[in-house]
Amino acid sequence: MRGTVLYGPGDVRFEDREDPRIEKPTDAVIRIAATCVCGSDLWPYRGLQPIDGPTPMGHEYCGVVEEVGSAVRSVKPGQFVVGSFATSDNTCPNCLHGYQSSCVHREFMTRAQAPMLRVPLADGTLVPTKDVPPDDLAPSLLTTSDVLGTGWFAADAANVKPGSTVVVVGDGAVGLLAVLSAKQMGAERIIAMSRHEKRQRLAREFGATDVVTERGDEGVARIVDMTNGIGADSVLECVGTPESMMQAVHCTRKGGCVGYVGVPHGVELKGEDLFFAHVHLHGGPAPVRRYLPELIDLVLNGTINPGKVFDLVLPLDQVAEGYRAMDERRAIKTLLRP
């Protein structure tokens, strides 16, 4: 088969790779229905995160099980499945606490931008649907694999509750789906920080009640001004830069919560700043596996339509253009179809 490989900054190739196969009895091999490009793929694509030689790419996936190893019990060939970007046995103490993305046997998936994919720890990583869903639901189901699950974790980590005032920092696909997540959790007011008209529109469609275009100190001042002078209950950090992180901390009221899911790059938090900010801070790699059953249901019963974040659909072999479009911010998120 052919799959996606990153060779260096800006150099994405779709080229011959070995077919995946069952390597361990706990593996499954799935035929990809849809995959996509993640905002986090752009870090190495932009040369901001070193890679160690040619690197197969992709960690968001859904599709039909082709084959399972001898020890796999909970999924079988022919079933449609979604899995997390991080594998998990779903039985270790960290998994039992709901932190499957820190499973003691965790591996990060990295070969999903391809027509076929080996998934380790299939029983603990994949969630099957009852029937094979209609193909037009594949994009929304795909989002549960990472981008929606990550936005959901941002809202959950920031303790969004019915009636909350929420700020979302970052208008990438994760930020937009963090808006959707906050709305689902009953937030009363959702302020999206965005200066891109198209993204603002989608944020409003997902439930944003306000849009703030200012950034940095000016952005913080606007939020404080809009929130009784004290800041928001919950702030969802969906970028990962030093600026976005401090913007999030300073938009939060005393005793409020920052949920951060943007993979930090160059972020350093001064202890004294944090101490007097008086916020709760929680984040990390989203424990998508914890949320998958609920999120899949919300998609299948039509409550949410997170697949709207895909504003560019390409055949898988044009994956390089998919990266380019996201890098240049021409696309919010690129869906790839084998």
Added chain:
Amino acid sequence: MRGTVLYGPGDVRFEDREDPRIEKPTDAVIRIAATCVCGSDLWPYRGLQPIDGPTPMGHEYCGVVEEVGSAVRSVKPGQFVVGSFATSDNTCPNCLHGYQSSCVHREFMTRAQAPMLRVPLADGTLVPTKDVPPDDLAPSLLTTSDVLGTGWFAADAANVKPGSTVVVVGDGAVGLLAVLSAKQMGAERIIAMSRHEKRQRLAREFGATDVVTERGDEGVARIVDMTNGIGADSVLECVGTPESMMQAVHCTRKGGCVGYVGVPHGVELKGEDLFFAHVHLHGGPAPVRRYLPELIDLVLNGTINPGKVFDLVLPLDQVAEGYRAMDERRAIKTLLRP
């Protein structure tokens, strides 16, 4: 009157100062029953925190109201009161959220090592007892003003619940009372990190089930080893150095909580470390006012005896020796009696 003034590193003087008086209608003046030296007083005493000229010291206090301003409604002369080290109006949005130590009108108290004290915002800062309590309860009541309230906040911020496994980093008075707090909140296992025999004994008396003498990476390895390989549910950071903070983060299980109350000095948290540590982080200046009514009750009804942290009692005019004894770790905490 005479009061305590810090002139520079190691230079504490008990000298003539103006008598406190009502300056604003919301003030009270109280006659101190007991005051003490705080671990945080040692930062400037050791020259690790600059001071801007001679600085009156002390922020832990209880005593009898002498006089109140014309606007004060909730306390009156003759009543015994305890107040927080941070003043609060107890009506602003931050106060109403339970973060009185970030009251929009907050001032940090700093003249309590004296026989008389002016307390601003008396209605929102002081809590009176029903009767004047017997003098032998004054030490325990005094602890609710800061050191116990701060240990309590560490446990609360770290989400200690019945059955929790808890680690306490720091064996100063705050750390020891964090042990007591975790015990009160129902922790099943409380591991005190301490290498001082006298403090270990008090930690065990307050409820510690285990003592770990290792520090740094070795200490972390011991904790992980003792907790099913995954770390503790709740870790209470009661020091404030870069080493203690990272020790706390790395002792915590994925999804667990770090409550940090040691005022950070030189602490910088790397975003990526925190991200993959997957912990909840909450802390700051303890909102003592929130806890005062409950903690005063626990003292008055004899449930807890936090005053045991005072292992040195001196007349107020020997305050300089009180600082010295704590600086040299000869004393855990010095009680001062006017």
